[in-house]
Amino acid sequence: MEINFDNNNKLLILLPIIYNIWEDNILTEKEFTAISNYIKGAKWLTEDEKVFIASKIKFSDPPTRSELNNWLNKINSVASNSANTLTELGILMANNDRVIFTGDDIQKIAPDIVKLEISLGISGPEATQRFLNNQNSITNTHNTNQSFNVGLMTSLLNNGQDDLINKVKLIIKSADFELNIPTDTAEFREKVLQWCKILSENGLGSYAYPKEYGGKGDINGYFTIMETLSYHDLSLVIKFGVQFGLWGMSVLSLGTEKHYSKYLNDIGLLNIPGCFAMTETHHGSNVKGIKTTATYNHINRSFTIHTPEKYDRKEYIGNAANHGEMATVFAKLIIDDKDYGVNAFIVPIRNKAKQTLPGIAIEDCGHKMGLNGVDNGIIYFDNVEIPYDNMLDKFASVNTNGEFESRIPSDNRRFFTMLGTLVGGRIGIPRSALSAAKVGLATAIKYGDKRRQFGPENGAEVPVLNYRMHQQRLMPYLANSYALTFGLQYLTNRFINRKEEEMQEIEALAAGLKAYATWNTRDTLQECREACGGKGYLSENRIDDLKNDTEIYTTFEGDNTVLMQLTAKNRLSEFRKQFGEMSVSTIFSYVVEQAKTSITEKNPFAIRNTDESHLKDAEFHLHAFQYREKEVVASAAKRFKRLIDSGLDAFDAANIMHPHMLQITYSYLDRVVLEQFKLKIDAEKDVALKEVLTRLYNLFALNKIDENKAWYLEQGYMDGIKTKAIRKLISQLCWEIRQDAVPLVQAFDIPESCLGKIASSKIEEA
Amino acid sequence: MEINFDNNNKLLILLPIIYNIWEDNILTEKEFTAISNYIKGAKWLTEDEKVFIASKIKFSDPPTRSELNNWLNKINSVASNSANTLTELGILMANNDRVIFTGDDIQKIAPDIVKLEISLGISGPEATQRFLNNQNSITNTHNTNQSFNVGLMTSLLNNGQDDLINKVKLIIKSADFELNIPTDTAEFREKVLQWCKILSENGLGSYAYPKEYGGKGDINGYFTIMETLSYHDLSLVIKFGVQFGLWGMSVLSLGTEKHYSKYLNDIGLLNIPGCFAMTETHHGSNVKGIKTTATYNHINRSFTIHTPEKYDRKEYIGNAANHGEMATVFAKLIIDDKDYGVNAFIVPIRNKAKQTLPGIAIEDCGHKMGLNGVDNGIIYFDNVEIPYDNMLDKFASVNTNGEFESRIPSDNRRFFTMLGTLVGGRIGIPRSALSAAKVGLATAIKYGDKRRQFGPENGAEVPVLNYRMHQQRLMPYLANSYALTFGLQYLTNRFINRKEEEMQEIEALAAGLKAYATWNTRDTLQECREACGGKGYLSENRIDDLKNDTEIYTTFEGDNTVLMQLTAKNRLSEFRKQFGEMSVSTIFSYVVEQAKTSITEKNPFAIRNTDESHLKDAEFHLHAFQYREKEVVASAAKRFKRLIDSGLDAFDAANIMHPHMLQITYSYLDRVVLEQFKLKIDAEKDVALKEVLTRLYNLFALNKIDENKAWYLEQGYMDGIKTKAIRKLISQLCWEIRQDAVPLVQAFDIPESCLGKIASSKIEEA
Numbered sequence A, B: 001m002e003i004n005f006d007n008n009n010k011l012l013i014l015l016p017i018i019y020n021i022w023e024d025n026i027l028t029e030k031e032f033t034a035i036s037n038y039i040k041g042a043k044w045l046t047e048d049e050k051v052f053i054a055s056k057i058k059f060s061d062p063p064t065r066s067e068l069n070n071w072l073n074k075i076n077s078v079a080s081n082s083a084n085t086l087t088e089l090g091i092l093m094a095n096n097d098r099v100i101f102t103g104d105d106i107q108k109i110a111p112d113i114v115k116l117e118i119s120l121g122i123s124g125p126e127a128t129q130r131f132l133n134n135q136n137s138i139t140n141t142h143n144t145n146q147s148f149n150v151g152l153m154t155s156l157l158n159n160g161q162d163d164l165i166n167k168v169k170l171i172i173k174s175a176d177f178e179l180n181i182p183t184d185t186a187e188f189r190e191k192v193l194q195w196c197k198i199l200s201e202n203g204l205g206s207y208a209y210p211k212e213y214g215g216k217g218d219i220n221g222y223f224t225i226m227e228t229l230s231y232h233d234l235s236l237v238i239k240f241g242v243q244f245g246l247w248g249m250s251v252l253s254l255g256t257e258k259h260y261s262k263y264l265n266d267i268g269l270l271n272i273p274g275c276f277a278m279t280e281t282h283h284g285s286n287v288k289g290i291k292t293t294a295t296y297n298h299i300n301r302s303f304t305i306h307t308p309e310k311y312d313r314k315e316y317i318g319n320a321a322n323h324g325e326m327a328t329v330f331a332k333l334i335i336d337d338k339d340y341g342v343n344a345f346i347v348p349i350r351n352k353a354k355q356t357l358p359g360i361a362i363e364d365c366g367h368k369m370g371l372n373g374v375d376n377g378i379i380y381f382d383n384v385e386i387p388y389d390n391m392l393d394k395f396a397s398v399n400t401n402g403e404f405e406s407r408i409p410s411d412n413r414r415f416f417t418m419l420g421t422l423v424g425g426r427i428g429i430p431r432s433a434l435s436a437a438k439v440g441l442a443t444a445i446k447y448g449d450k451r452r453q454f455g456p457e458n459g460a461e462v463p464v465l466n467y468r469m470h471q472q473r474l475m476p477y478l479a480n481s482y483a484l485t486f487g488l489q490y491l492t493n494r495f496i497n498r499k500e501e502e503m504q505e506i507e508a509l510a511a512g513l514k515a516y517a518t519w520n521t522r523d524t525l526q527e528c529r530e531a532c533g534g535k536g537y538l539s540e541n542r543i544d545d546l547k548n549d550t551e552i553y554t555t556f557e558g559d560n561t562v563l564m565q566l567t568a569k570n571r572l573s574e575f576r577k578q579f580g581e582m583s584v585s586t587i588f589s590y591v592v593e594q595a596k597t598s599i600t601e602k603n604p605f606a607i608r609n610t611d612e613s614h615l616k617d618a619e620f621h622l623h624a625f626q627y628r629e630k631e632v633v634a635s636a637a638k639r640f641k642r643l644i645d646s647g648l649d650a651f652d653a654a655n656i657m658h659p660h661m662l663q664i665t666y667s668y669l670d671r672v673v674l675e676q677f678k679l680k681i682d683a684e685k686d687v688a689l690k691e692v693l694t695r696l697y698n699l700f701a702l703n704k705i706d707e708n709k710a711w712y713l714e715q716g717y718m719d720g721i722k723t724k725a726i727r728k729l730i731s732q733l734c735w736e737i738r739q740d741a742v743p744l745v746q747a748f749d750i751p752e753s754c755l756g757k758i759a760s761s762k763i764e765e766a
Helices: A009-023 A029-041 A047-056 A065-078 A086-094 A103-120 A125-129 A150-158 A162-173 A185-201 A219-229 A234-254 A257-268 A411-421 A425-450 A468-496 A500-531 A533-537 A543-554 A560-579 A584-601 A618-645 A650-683 A687-707 A709-715 A720-746 B009-023 B029-041 B047-056 B065-078 B086-094 B103-120 B125-129 B150-158 B162-173 B185-201 B219-229 B234-254 B257-268 B411-421 B425-450 B468-496 B500-531 B533-537 B543-554 B560-579 B584-601 B618-645 B650-683 B687-707 B709-715 B720-746
Strands: A274-277 A293-297 A302-306 A314-317 A326-335 A338-348 A360-364 A377-381 A384-387 B274-277 B293-297 B302-306 B314-317 B326-335 B338-348 B360-364 B377-381 B384-387
Touching: A009 A029, A009 A047, A009 A065, A009 A086, A009 A103, A009 B411, A029 A047, A029 A103, A029 B500, A065 A086, A086 A103, A086 A125, A103 B560, A125 B650, A150 A162, A150 A687, A150 A720, A162 A219, A185 A234, A219 A234, A219 A425, A219 A468, A234 A257, A234 A274, A234 A326, A234 A338, A234 A411, A234 A425, A234 A543, A274 A314, A302 A326, A302 A338, A314 A326, A326 A377, A338 A384, A338 A411, A411 B009, A425 A468, A425 A500, A425 A543, A425 A720, A468 A500, A468 A650, A468 A687, A468 A720, A468 B650, A500 A533, A500 A543, A500 A560, A500 A650, A500 B029, A500 B500, A533 B543, A543 B533, A543 B543, A560 A618, A560 A650, A560 B103, A618 A650, A618 A687, A618 A709, A650 A687, A650 B125, A650 B468, A687 A709, A687 A720, A709 A720, A709 B709, A709 B720, A720 B709, B009 B029, B009 B047, B009 B065, B009 B086, B009 B103, B029 B047, B029 B103, B065 B086, B086 B103, B086 B125, B150 B162, B150 B687, B150 B720, B162 B219, B185 B234, B219 B234, B219 B425, B219 B468, B234 B257, B234 B274, B234 B326, B234 B338, B234 B411, B234 B425, B234 B543, B274 B314, B302 B326, B302 B338, B314 B326, B338 B384, B338 B411, B425 B468, B425 B500, B425 B543, B425 B720, B468 B500, B468 B650, B468 B687, B468 B720, B500 B533, B500 B543, B500 B560, B500 B650, B560 B618, B560 B650, B618 B650, B618 B687, B618 B709, B650 B687, B687 B709, B687 B720, B709 B720
Parallel strands: A274 A326, A293 A326, B274 B326, B293 B326
Antiparallel strands: A293 A302, A302 A384, A314 A377, A326 A338, A360 A377, B293 B302, B302 B384, B314 B377, B326 B338, B360 B377
């Protein structure tokens, strides 16, 4: 009788391995030789059996497809969880109808077969588990499981602005606002202008202006409008911001009553489209260095606006290429050949028929990466004369004798005071950026909950949001989006309720949070794009426009890297006020040692404490954040001093310090946002809301610590065992939050018309 | 006589402080009070003097602008490097024409004034240095200073392919190829098709095909063409790749002689535009799960291609929306109701008049984030019958009895073998991605060398590339671009000279490097965009298209995250072959302890060694990279086993392991690329080239270690003191490489027509 697997149970011990070598994609001819060699030396096989087995493992003579399938069926029918190796599985099969191998045999035979498995690299747990029916794996059964009331959460996020938010949403949900972005730039710009017109007709343009000039005197409302509009197209948001924010608010902030009564009403109704012309080609970030001149002519009390050299032209000016009729122009005031620093002037640039006025030359900035609905342009002034009243004269003026007058004698200080009044832009932009990130998150998370791909052997495919990797890509950004909502509400409140002496701090906070939030949006949308795969690349799913439009958010209203330095300087200055610098080395050492002592020496247990309750303890988070903030700024002061003492020029020293300065700002803002998140949770009464917010809060806190773990390890603030435990807890938190992820993005209450198509509840997984 | 600063030298000691409080933007009213309080208590001032000083520090009554300027002139005329504080500067001024304050007085008076400075926060080094003329700061005078021969470097990078590269460059520099991208999609698609036609007419389309079918049999040349074309528009590259790579190579790799003679010549000449139809809406990454069927009909020996359900349609198919006439379609072969796994078939989809054939329905994927010159479409098949010969039958066929035949019995293994023959795409794409990154780098670095912004007080503005921050944003990516050039050349060589038994390893390497290189491009271009500020946002500077076009590189030809897992699985499998798993805990401990021993116990000095020579030692780098690679894979094997032993299902355990698996691939590829970089340097004869490449190599190596420093710290492989020293050395290397940065990007020899406008040598800083 011919030998085969059916009539010789003993041989079944090898069947799982033999099946694997034909099925597995990894094995090469070389490895077939390994098994062949084993067979030759196997004492428990007869020569005939060896011949048979050798015939089944001949690289050049594979089994037929149906034979392979028969083997698989055989193995499947016996496969059990108790087999940890293919050899154990083989023993199970061999012993199936009667016992062939007992303990003794197994000890004699099995170890060599196991070695064979190992040498073939088919010894992993997948090797045996592939034969099991795994439909009920944990990964497979995880799903959306809402734990809180979505409406309550929406209300919390809306922060008392529900009515206004709903009003704006009604408009952007209307048929007029259908999101069908033209690829043709000219067409797109006209559409955006029309949208702005509709918004102004609904009283939204003038919201921040005083009531006597048609507004509501509600700057908080203005920010809410910007934020809510940002679920919709961002060209609209920026056009809106240029017209009603930059242009209108520059008149309001830098001008006086005569300007308000003449212009504000019409600006708010979009009857005078206007520009904010500050940036020059050669002076982007270093605005103090602009070269455009405004020369005072005493004879007729006028000013002549002029672009001295080609690259002193105003560049990237929104509303300039097509629609703007006037512009707030920043120029150096010249009186009798003397330079009185940068001041602002209203300069007409087009007539009502949209013809460029004499002396004005305008070029189109052309196609851009995004925001193509905004008509950015370049403006040149060739000795353009404007009347005396067109100087925006809140901070400086020319008196009737033709003399310069200002209550702020320093040109530098005056300029920065003027800029300070315009800080609102640095609140509107990060809030807009955050909304864009939320649209991306809502789209990617809803899609990830539906989209299935891969799964356990023999089981159904799994929603991609069940993959830990996918969770760890998206959940931290979801936590950030909640944290930043509260952080930016705090910034807004500080700004609205500001006292004069707080302005520097608030400006620094706004500058920093603008950079912090817009970079967060950049990173969030990048992750969302990739998380949606090919779907994320299709324009119908909006992530492309959201990404490309917000890309420039990291540059305009102040380049992020420069803004981070600005905030850091403020923090360093505050630090010096507290601790000075001459004695830095002593005071510094004291501060640090004190901090270190409380952690390491006084409590050597803490740096290795991996208890979950400790890692989730808000006191631990706050201490870690504060410690980092203090240490980073103190070490910067010390290092700066050391560089200067070594003979370096201050500018060179500052240059070396820039990367360190960035860390000052990050550590400061992380702490501020953390605190605001915590305050919000503490004030919340609803238990379910409190719980889900606490999970997000823990993820936010631990993720930031994880991002900075190298620093904490360098400082000896934490041991490796603790940073690893944090990593593990983050994975666990992402896993838990995934169940509430869809409700958490539903709580943003973004109009469905503004989400990517793949997020739509009407579309099945696609 | 009235008291003033001119007639009372003693008071000048306070002038620098007083000037500062009016000039500085940071001080608030509260702080004016501090100085006022000091004056009240100052014993060295008479009552009259106090009254005078008080009048100069009244918040509500500032000095005039000209008075402030007078003070500045006074201070400037005396300012000296020797003054470290405003108080010291004041003493210098007070003592200027005769000595007012001597040692004793200074000891009595100065400390309190210094305290005042500190409390006002105006005690930083900038406070005194602002009065100095700093034109010769180090930052200010740093510049481009070429150290090597650019032509030699170009030749090194070209790797022997100069002729072909120059041929391709000549074409993309020609007038026909002017980079003037239409915003209109239809127009853009036609332009790209015309470009492809020109390339095919120049014999570039068929380069990889055998000579007997019109080609050059040169797959290496094909990759070189893709890479060089990628300096130009990337829609062109992808359309080219779809036609001559995916479509043509699928016929070549999966078909047999009968297909070659019938199709290849025409494909290479673009006479038969075609598609590669694998991906389905419901099956992107999990291609094995596709649902399209190819049912064999024995009566007339034909196949019926069919899309069973809506989302089983083929999606994102390049060339499908407009131009494709045929498609390689992947479908499950069904014979007598039995499923024989995924096979490939040639299916005509349009006639020459571009009309869709019966049974074929095609939708346009619509506007995309990028690559809008490629006509991606969705294809549905409604029982489309194709002749027997249209089955691509290299790996499987249906015999004359209507039976399935294949030399690979396992459907799984056969499918992955088929995919393996198509691995070329995973070489072409990362090489294309790298070229795009180089265009971005060349643009941003050339611009950064010209663009000036800010500068020391009273000094000229500084090229932004002199800022450490700017250097640290761009130089590591410049180093990566060199490292990856050599890494991808290595991959190409391995692929071209492959032996059958190496295929698995090469496939894993290609999958990993595809992900590694395309993510590097994503990050490089992001940094370049931001580094160019507003200019980086204008389409004329190309970073927008480069970014948006390569964005999908991280998804197509295999989602990067999935590919990283694939590579990691291969590494883990290789590890298991070497060390097994059953005994992992013992072998593992041995390996790790041995490694650890050599570092920590045997050489406790090493973990704290901060000598520059050590940090620049290639042996240190290699050891650190290898240690990480081995440790990460060994710990993964151990952890996986632990998870399974704890009762977890293999699928669930794998899910938890995904982030860890990513690290296996990163650590593996970092080591491979490092080695290839080093080999290239070792083989280089030219001393200048060797030196600059070594600087780049050091930056690459240390930057990777820095990126993973948390891991090294957790392992105890390095102490904080060492990771900090590495950070410092990276800053120094960036500073040094900056001098060669422009020549280093010039060595890419990218046609100027392909660079952003701002990089053009014809345009002055703008």
